[in-house]
Amino acid sequence: MTTDVTDAAALADSIRAAGLKVTEPRVAVLAAIEREPHIDAGRIFRSIRSSLPGTSVQAVHGVLAAFSQAGLLRRIEPAHSPALYERRVDDNHHHIVCSACGAVEDVDCAVGHSPCLVPSSASGFQVQSAEVNFWGLCPNCQTA
Amino acid sequence: MTTDVTDAAALADSIRAAGLKVTEPRVAVLAAIEREPHIDAGRIFRSIRSSLPGTSVQAVHGVLAAFSQAGLLRRIEPAHSPALYERRVDDNHHHIVCSACGAVEDVDCAVGHSPCLVPSSASGFQVQSAEVNFWGLCPNCQTA
DNA sequence: CTCATGTTTTGAGTCATTCAAAATAAGGCT
DNA sequence: AGCCTTATTTTGAATGACTCAAAACATGAG
Numbered sequence: 001m002t003t004d005v006t007d008a009a010a011l012a013d014s015i016r017a018a019g020l021k022v023t024e025p026r027v028a029v030l031a032a033i034e035r036e037p038h039i040d041a042g043r044i045f046r047s048i049r050s051s052l053p054g055t056s057v058q059a060v061h062g063v064l065a066a067f068s069q070a071g072l073l074r075r076i077e078p079a080h081s082p083a084l085y086e087r088r089v090d091d092n093h094h095h096i097v098c099s100a101c102g103a104v105e106d107v108d109c110a111v112g113h114s115p116c117l118v119p120s121s122a123s124g125f126q127v128q129s130a131e132v133n134f135w136g137l138c139p140n141c142q143t144a
Numbered sequence: 145m146t147t148d149v150t151d152a153a154a155l156a157d158s159i160r161a162a163g164l165k166v167t168e169p170r171v172a173v174l175a176a177i178e179r180e181p182h183i184d185a186g187r188i189f190r191s192i193r194s195s196l197p198g199t200s201v202q203a204v205h206g207v208l209a210a211f212s213q214a215g216l217l218r219r220i221e222p223a224h225s226p227a228l229y230e231r232r233v234d235d236n237h238h239h240i241v242c243s244a245c246g247a248v249e250d251v252d253c254a255v256g257h258s259p260c261l262v263p264s265s266a267s268g269f270q271v272q273s274a275e276v277n278f279w280g281l282c283p284n285c286q287t288a
Numbered sequence: 289c290t291c292a293t294g295t296t297t298t299g300a301g302t303c304a305t306t307c308a309a310a311a312t313a314a315g316g317c318t
Numbered sequence: 319a320g321c322c323t324t325a326t327t328t329t330g331a332a333t334g335a336c337t338c339a340a341a342a343c344a345t346g347a348g
Contacts, residue, residue, distance in 0.1 A: 021294060021345050041335075059296055061336065066295085077223035079275075082335060096269045105267040123249040124283040125240045131223075131277040139268040165314050165325060185304075203327055205305065210326085226304055 007031065018070040028052055029063045033073070033087055038095075038104035040082040078104065078133060094131070098138035107134060151175065162214040172196055173207045177217070177231055182239075182248035184226040222248065222277060238275070242282035251278060 011030045012022045020026070028048040033039055035047070041064060045057045064085055067073040074089045078097050084104060094107045155174045156166045164170070172192040177183055179191065185208060189201045208229055211217040218233045222241050228248060238251045 023295065023344075025296070054297075056297070057335090058298085058337085062296070065337095077221075079221040096266060096271070098269065099272065105269065107266065122240060122251065122278070122280070125242065125249065125278070125280040126286055127240070127278050127280040128243060129279045131279065133275040133277075134266070134269070134271050135273045135275065136266070136269040136271040142270055167314075167326065169327070198328075200328070201304085202306085202329085206327070209306095 007034070014072065018067075018072045020066060020070055020072075024052060025055055025059055026063050026067075028055075029060060029067070030072075030087075033085055037088075037106075038076075038084045038086050040084050042082065044085075092129070094133065096134035096136060098141055099135045100137055100141035100144075103138045103140075105138075107132075151178070158216065162211075162216045164210060164214055164216075168196060169199055169203055170207050170211075172199075173204060173211070174216075174231075177229055181232075181250075182220075182228045182230050184228050186226065188229075236273070238277065240278040240280060242285055243279045244281055244285035244288075247282045247284075249282075251276075 008027050008031070011027050011034070015022050015026055015030065025048075028051060029044055032044045032047040036043065039047075041057060041060050044064075045055065045060045048060075049055055064073065064075070068075050068085070071089060073085045073087060075083050075085055076095060077083045078095065081097075081102060086106075088106060092109060094109065096105050096107050097103070152171050152175070155171050155178070159166050159170055159174065169192075172195060173188055176188045176191040180187065183191075185201060185204050188208075189199065189204045192204075193199055208217065208219070212219050212229070215233060217229045217231060219227050219229055220239060221227045222239065225241075225246060230250075232250060236253060238253065240249050240251050241247070
């Protein structure tokens with residue numbers, strides 16, 4: 001794991017680029033999300049506490065809040081799951097969640113048209129965005 | 145409010161039709177959802193406790209769980225909100241949520257095609273259902 | 289190197305929800 | 319009509335996810 005150094009440098013760069021101070025907890029959190037691209041605060045905490053003994057779940061929440069506000073992270077809240085964070089922020093993609101094990105994968109917008117962006121009747125609402133979540137069985141859970 | 149009697153009878157009927165015993169809390173919960181078609185457990189509790197002094201939020205959760213399992217209610221979990229319950233269960237409609245005040249309205253599937261039901265790439269998932277949530281400003285919050 | 293400011297730590301508290309055991313009521317049966 | 323089994327509600331407690339606030343600390347601009 002000698003590549004950690006360069007990785008950490010790259011992560012630090014994106015933190016700095018977002019106008020935030022670079023700290024150990026922040027780099028560690030970003031690295032954890034790199035490892036598992038759809039992850040919740042608790043998992044992040046468990047994933048980094050060995051290398052950062054002084055950290056707490058609250059600290060992780062603080063980092064995640066700062067990152068989300070800075071546009072470095074996107075927060076998604078699928079049903080039956082704590083909030084998940086992902087680094088893919090600059091496109092409007094969707095998600096597919098395994099109804100058995102909770103695994104999450106990205107799904108690109110259906111090609112050819114912007115699906116579901118125009119509801120048939122918006123009840124007078126001014127539509128700003130559309131969120132699409134697919135539910136199904138992941139490859140593993142299909143066999144089991 | 146003399147119509148309450150007939151209303152209660154109709155509600156009792158649908159509870160019985162779902163194979164469940166008819167009780168005061170159950171009728172009250174269903175009536176509360178009738179009054180406010182997208183409502184969470186806490187609001188239901190506050191809405192019925194005057195007429196049912198002995199009730200608790202836990203009881204409401206119990207009723208809601210039984211109803212959801214029996215297919216009498218649909219549970220939705222929009223981001224930034226506790227779970228909401230609605231009586232429209234037999235069609236696959238979607239929702240539009242006001243990003244300012246949280247108001248929720250139903251949205252029918254866009255006509256002509258089943259939008260978003262076929263993700264461009266499902267990563268090997270066996271897709272079972274698609275959930276679409278629109279976000280925007282409700283008529284009230286547009287002016288304010 | 290120093291200092292102001294942004295971050296993290298620490299400790300406590302809230303909200304939504306679940307669990308389990310005891311008390312109670314519904315409604316089929318006689 | 320009344321009893322009894324079983325479903326349901328009550329009561330009390332606990333959990334998980336997240337937020338808040340004050341004090342300690344580190345970053346990086348100067």
